[in-house]
Amino acid sequence: MGKNVSVAAARLKKPSWKDPRLLIGLLLVLGSVAGVISLVGTADRTxxxxxxxxxxxxxxxxxxxxxxxxxxxxxxxxxxxxxxxxxxxxxxxxxxxxxxxxxxxxxxxxxxxALDRKPVAIALEEELPAQAVPGARVDVWVSMPGSSRAFEDPEMLLPSAEIAGITTGNTTLGSAKTTVVMVLVTDAQMPKLLGAQANKAKISVVWNPAGVVR
CATH class of the missing domain: 3.90.1210.10 (Antifreeze-like/N-acetylneuraminic acid synthase C-terminal domain)
Incomplete structure (x- = not known):
C-alpha cells in the first residue's frame, strides 16, 4: 500500500524546468508558432x-x-x-x-x-478577317497604279506589321463602309508606304497567322 502511494505521488509531482519532456514540448510549441507566423508572412508578401x-x-x-x-x-x-x-x-x-x-x-x-515604330492609318473598303485585331500581325500588300487605269501586280510592302488599332466608319458620301487599320511602321518602311498612299495605290491587308517577319 505504501509503495502504491509513493508511485502515485511521483506521478503527481510538479514537473521541473529541467524535465526534458517539458523542454521538448515547449520547443515543439514554439516551432509550430514560428511556422504559422512564417506562413502568414509569406502569404501576405504582395x-x-x-x-x-x-x-x-x-x-x-x-x-x-x-x-x-x-x-x-x-x-x-x-x-x-x-x-x-x-x-x-x-x-x-x-x-x-x-x-x-x-x-x-x-x-x-x-x-x-525611343519609339522604333509609329502608327500609320490605312483605309480599307474590304472586310478584315476576324483574326485581325489589335496586337495581331498582318502583311500589307500594295498594287501601284499602271497604265489604262489598271493596277500592277501586288507586292508585299510590310511583312508582319503589328495592328495598333482598328476603327470603322463610312466614306464622306456615306455609301461605303471604311475600315481604318493603324499599323506600326518602322522609319525605314515609312517612305514606301506613304509613297504608295500618295500615288493612290490599292492597299490590302492579309492576316499573318505565323505572326513573324518572313
Missing part, C-alpha cells in the same frame, strides 16, 4: 502594381488615369514591373502594346524618341 484599365497602344502617352492598382505576389520578378511604390514617371509613352488587365512591364514604357 506588392501593389499597375495594370492596364484598357488596351494601351504603342505610342500612347500613359498616365495613372489609364491604370488600375492591383495586389500581386511577384517575388524575384518585381523589378520588371511598374509598382505603386516607385510610381509612374511623367511623359512616358508605350513602346509596346499592353492588353487590358495586364501588368505594366518596365520595358513597355519609355520616351517618344
Amino acid at each position: 506588392t501593389q502594381v499597375f495594370a492596364a484599365r484598357e488596351d494601351i497602344a504603342v505610342g500612347q502617352v500613359v498616365t495613372e488615369a489609364d491604370l488600375a492598382i492591383v495586389k500581386v505576389r511577384l517575388d524575384d520578378v518585381e523589378a520588371g514591373y511598374v509598382t505603386v511604390e516607385h510610381g509612374l514617371t511623367e511623359s512616358r509613352v508605350a513602346l509596346q502594346r499592353v492588353a487590358k488587365n495586364q501588368l505594366i512591364p518596365q520595358e513597355s514604357l519609355g520616351v517618344a524618341d
Whole structure:
C-alpha cells in the first residue's frame, strides 16, 4: 500500500524546468508558432502594381488615369514591373502594346524618341478577317497604279506589321463602309508606304497567322 502511494505521488509531482519532456514540448510549441507566423508572412508578401484599365497602344502617352492598382505576389520578378511604390514617371509613352488587365512591364514604357515604330492609318473598303485585331500581325500588300487605269501586280510592302488599332466608319458620301487599320511602321518602311498612299495605290491587308517577319 505504501509503495502504491509513493508511485502515485511521483506521478503527481510538479514537473521541473529541467524535465526534458517539458523542454521538448515547449520547443515543439514554439516551432509550430514560428511556422504559422512564417506562413502568414509569406502569404501576405504582395506588392501593389499597375495594370492596364484598357488596351494601351504603342505610342500612347500613359498616365495613372489609364491604370488600375492591383495586389500581386511577384517575388524575384518585381523589378520588371511598374509598382505603386516607385510610381509612374511623367511623359512616358508605350513602346509596346499592353492588353487590358495586364501588368505594366518596365520595358513597355519609355520616351517618344525611343519609339522604333509609329502608327500609320490605312483605309480599307474590304472586310478584315476576324483574326485581325489589335496586337495581331498582318502583311500589307500594295498594287501601284499602271497604265489604262489598271493596277500592277501586288507586292508585299510590310511583312508582319503589328495592328495598333482598328476603327470603322463610312466614306464622306456615306455609301461605303471604311475600315481604318493603324499599323506600326518602322522609319525605314515609312517612305514606301506613304509613297504608295500618295500615288493612290490599292492597299490590302492579309492576316499573318505565323505572326513573324518572313
